[in-house]
Structures are given as C-alpha cells and as structure tokens.
Amino acid sequence: MASNIISMPVSIYALGGLGEVGKNCYCIENEQSIIIIDAGVRFPGTEYPGIDYIIPDWVHLKNNRNKVKALFITHGHEDHIGGIPFLVQSINIPIIYAPKLAAALIKNRLEEQKILSRVNIVEYDENTEVRVDQFKVRFFRVTHSIPDSFGMCIDTSEGRIVTTGDFKVDLTPIGPDFELAKLTKMGLEGVDLLLSDSTNAEIEGFTPSEKNVLSSIEEIFDSIMGRIIISTFSSNISRIQQICEVAVAHNRKIAIIGRSMEKAVEISRSFGYIKVPDSSIIQAEDIKLYKNNELLILCTGSQGEPMAALSRVANGEHKDLTIIPGDTVVFSSSAIPGNGLMIKRIVNTLTRAGADVITNSILSDIHSSGHASRQELRLVLKLVNPKYFMPAHGEYRMLRQHAEIAQTLGIPKENCFILDNGDCLVLSKKKVTRGYPVEHGNIYIDGTDINGLVPTVMVDRRILTDDGMLAIAIGVDTKSNTLIVPPTLFTRGLIKQGSSEALERCRMLVEQEVLDALKGKPSFADLKNKIKTVAGAFIYAQTRRHPMIIPLIMSKGE
Ligand SMILES: [Zn+2]
Numbered sequence: 001m002a003s004n005i006i007s008m009p010v011s012i013y014a015l016g017g018l019g020e021v022g023k024n025c026y027c028i029e030n031e032q033s034i035i036i037i038d039a040g041v042r043f044p045g046t047e048y049p050g051i052d053y054i055i056p057d058w059v060h061l062k063n064n065r066n067k068v069k070a071l072f073i074t075h076g077h078e079d080h081i082g083g084i085p086f087l088v089q090s091i092n093i094p095i096i097y098a099p100k101l102a103a104a105l106i107k108n109r110l111e112e113q114k115i116l117s118r119v120n121i122v123e124y125d126e127n128t129e130v131r132v133d134q135f136k137v138r139f140f141r142v143t144h145s146i147p148d149s150f151g152m153c154i155d156t157s158e159g160r161i162v163t164t165g166d167f168k169v170d171l172t173p174i175g176p177d178f179e180l181a182k183l184t185k186m187g188l189e190g191v192d193l194l195l196s197d198s199t200n201a202e203i204e205g206f207t208p209s210e211k212n213v214l215s216s217i218e219e220i221f222d223s224i225m226g227r228i229i230i231s232t233f234s235s236n237i238s239r240i241q242q243i244c245e246v247a248v249a250h251n252r253k254i255a256i257i258g259r260s261m262e263k264a265v266e267i268s269r270s271f272g273y274i275k276v277p278d279s280s281i282i283q284a285e286d287i288k289l290y291k292n293n294e295l296l297i298l299c300t301g302s303q304g305e306p307m308a309a310l311s312r313v314a315n316g317e318h319k320d321l322t323i324i325p326g327d328t329v330v331f332s333s334s335a336i337p338g339n340g341l342m343i344k345r346i347v348n349t350l351t352r353a354g355a356d357v358i359t360n361s362i363l364s365d366i367h368s369s370g371h372a373s374r375q376e377l378r379l380v381l382k383l384v385n386p387k388y389f390m391p392a393h394g395e396y397r398m399l400r401q402h403a404e405i406a407q408t409l410g411i412p413k414e415n416c417f418i419l420d421n422g423d424c425l426v427l428s429k430k431k432v433t434r435g436y437p438v439e440h441g442n443i444y445i446d447g448t449d450i451n452g453l454v455p456t457v458m459v460d461r462r463i464l465t466d467d468g469m470l471a472i473a474i475g476v477d478t479k480s481n482t483l484i485v486p487p488t489l490f491t492r493g494l495i496k497q498g499s500s501e502a503l504e505r506c507r508m509l510v511e512q513e514v515l516d517a518l519k520g521k522p523s524f525a526d527l528k529n530k531i532k533t534v535a536g537a538f539i540y541a542q543t544r545r546h547p548m549i550i551p552l553i554m555s556k557g558e
C-alpha cells in the first residue's frame, strides 16, 4: 500500500504554544494539505491593558487557505479551543474533529457568536481513524484535568508523528484510563517524531492523581462549618466534578456564580461528566434561603480577574452573595504567572470582609495540576521511544528542561529540537531537519472583533499605563496666523511633586515655540510636531518619562 503514496516532505511548526503557555496551534503540512492541531487563546493578565485574549496570527494559513483541510482538537481547554471562533471567521475550515466534551463546548461558543451554522464539527473517540489526503490520523486517550483529552498519531508518507496533547499520567483517574498500551504499541512499531507537553518539565516526580486531590477536598468539607466558597477555572471540569460530588455527600446545596462556570457545569452535567442530582443545584438568588453549613458556592475568578464573580463578591458588588464572617474561600487553582498581584489584592479584600481564605491547599498547588511532571515525561518518552523529539506546550525554560530529560534517556542532542513559534521542522524519509520558518505573530483581541488590534494601539496602551498622558490645547487663527488661545495643559497619570510649577514652565515653552512657529505659516502637522517635540523633551528632562503627548489645535478662520 505504501507504494502508491507519493513521497512529499512534511513540515511541522507551531503558530502558538511554544515559548509561552497558551494559544496552542500546531500545524502539519505537505505540498497538498495542512492539518491544524488546536486553536487556542492566551490570557494576557496585566501585561496588556484592556486586552481580553491573544490569538495566533493565522497569516500563513490565510496565504495557504486552499491547503487547510481540517482542524483537530485534543481537548476542551481554552488554550486549545478559545481561538476557534476567530479562526473560522478568518479562513474556511472544512471540518473540525473534536472529542465529545470539547465539541459541546465549541458548539456552545460558536452558537453564542451566531456562527455555528458555518462550521462542521465531527466528534471522534479512541476508535476513530481519519484520513486527510496523505495523513492518517488516530487518537489515544490521555488523562488530564478535563474529561475527553486525547493525543494523536499522524502517519504520513515520510514517517510517524505522535503528539501527546496536554496530559499527566494518572493511574487512578476520574474517568477513563490513559491508553498506555496503545502508546506502547505505536512506540514498538516506530515513532519518528514526538511532540510532548512540557508545562511541568521543571517539576521532579509524579503529579499527584486526581484521587489524592479528592481527599483534600473531603478534608475541607469535613472541617468547615460555615459557607464554603470555592473558586476555580470553569475549564477544570475534573476538579469541579470532584468538588460537586463531595458537596452532595456532605448534604450541601451547590450554587454557581459566573456565567462561564454555569455553562461549563451545565454542559458537563448534560453529558454525565458531572454527576449531581438536580435537587442539589440551587439558583444563586436562593443562597439566602439556606443555612451556612448547607451551602457550597462555586465561582469563577480564581486569578483575581476584576470582572469575574469572585472580585465582584469580594467588593460587595454581587447581588446574590456578600461575604460574611465565617465564610471560607478556597482558591482551587494555582496562579498563572503575572496574576500574583491581582490575586493578593482579592485575598486581602476577602479577608477584610471577614472570610477565611485558603490559598495553599493541595487544590492550589501547581503539583496537583493536570500536567505531567518529570517522571511521567520520562515514562512517555520511554514508551514512545521516538527518533526525534520536539518539546511542546511551554515557555522556553520548560521546553529546554524537557529536551534535557529526553537526552538523559538517550535521544541524541542533535535529534531534540527546541522551537519557537514559526520555526519549522521538515520530516522527509524518516529524517527530521530544520526548515524555513513560517510567518507568525500575535493578534490582540479586545472584545470580539476578529481583526484584533493593530500593534500601535497596544503601544499606546503601554505608554498610557507606564508613562501617562499630556494633552496640550491651543487656539489658532489661521487667517492671521496668530495664537488666540494660549496653551492649556491637561495631564493624566503623570503626577510629580511640584508638578504644577513644572507644567507652567512647560506651558510657557510650548507657547514660545508656537509663537515662533506661527511666523512661518506652519501646517497643523508642523505645529503638532513642534508642540510634541518641545513638550516631550521638557517632560523627559523633568521626569525621565515619555508620556503620550496629544496636541489639540482649535482653529478659527477659513
Ligand atoms: Zn489542557
């Protein structure tokens, strides 16, 4: 059968997910076709003011739109599915293959944005085999923090590629087992290139099983008599499932606050992933009808996000829930790097309102995450025994550590490839080499505009947050070329000791500059430039800052 397949080198590259945790998007391409694995978002934290998401720039896919044949989704986490609404509006994706839970989450999202009808979503499971032109794709179940997580095996004319997707090796999972036997078989048959999850490559040992986490949840429920409020990611379905089931066993009713959490629980319950009777779920507005020890409240906002449920509750702005002394708030997810300050702020606010706050249980421990630690990474490398290795899903130092692990297991250094987004590997006749990079980048999404923000808007926002703003208004009679309203200065975020005096000096300098300039019949652009230059230099000399300077010229005449 192999004889009627024409040899075509295969390129492997990421448009997102390398050098970062988030916006995963890996592509496998030959002359005929491109298949995409995952289309995620990254949450920018406080690093990019006002930005909701960062998604990959799909320019390479747009330029090769006729070759894009299918999108495969490994599991339903936002860093793997969150970019789909943007991707399907940018290019035609003929078909999306996703496991059951991910498919439901994607459909829900596309329905909300009224674009579901454009998209063809097909569910797969561990028995599915898909052929896309020359690529033969099969799936194996892995264990992770959301049910229905898969790795993929892609057979090509040039060799076999295996990608783990996100995983940990949980031997006592909540839900089906990791299909280790299948992985072993693929390894025995021969795997040319392995891509594997690097998120916890810096952590030695084994990531604790979800079953261990269960006993910690039980301890919390056994020891607390007041209301229990647990904040976690709405995507952490396995965790939510355990918390809910323990709550039911402790005769507590469950109230859910936060739209994304409500949706996630509703969808997971409808598929039987979260098993809780209807009678245990109550509406948030009915919280007041129950005694303190009869309640579990689940809410979003574990990263301190200002708009999420927990922040609103902490600030006393939520209509259904106010913190009272005796409440216990449990953070059930570790801080995403960069969110530490926001979390500290919310912990303080909650404590001031009288709550006990638990941030250091096993629930908030990075070790109990859904990602494999070093021993599990070694195990997978041993079973798959790939010829070439490409660490995936992680910041540079995680990828680096993962590559070093592979080398200690005997994979030659020259066969381990630490890539950046856009870097390209070429698999040809079972050999992997580096190829030409493809175009890539970030798109910043503010709201739901699929086009994203141009980078200059981002630069402006950075300047405004870091250095503030100075607006300078003047009035000019363009007929007589005279200054009729002297400069008025407004500043925001540029406050300095004794600044009113400094601002007056700045004002005088600007006025002199404008008067001089007006002698030569300047254009508005000239005037604006002169104002910017003189004010900018003065402010920099005084404050060592480069605020955004906005000249406003009102004109009379013509
Ligand atoms: Zn994941």
Ligand SMILES: [Zn+2]
Pocket (backbone or CB within 6 Å): 024, 077, 079, 080, 166, 393
């Ligand atoms: Zn992920």
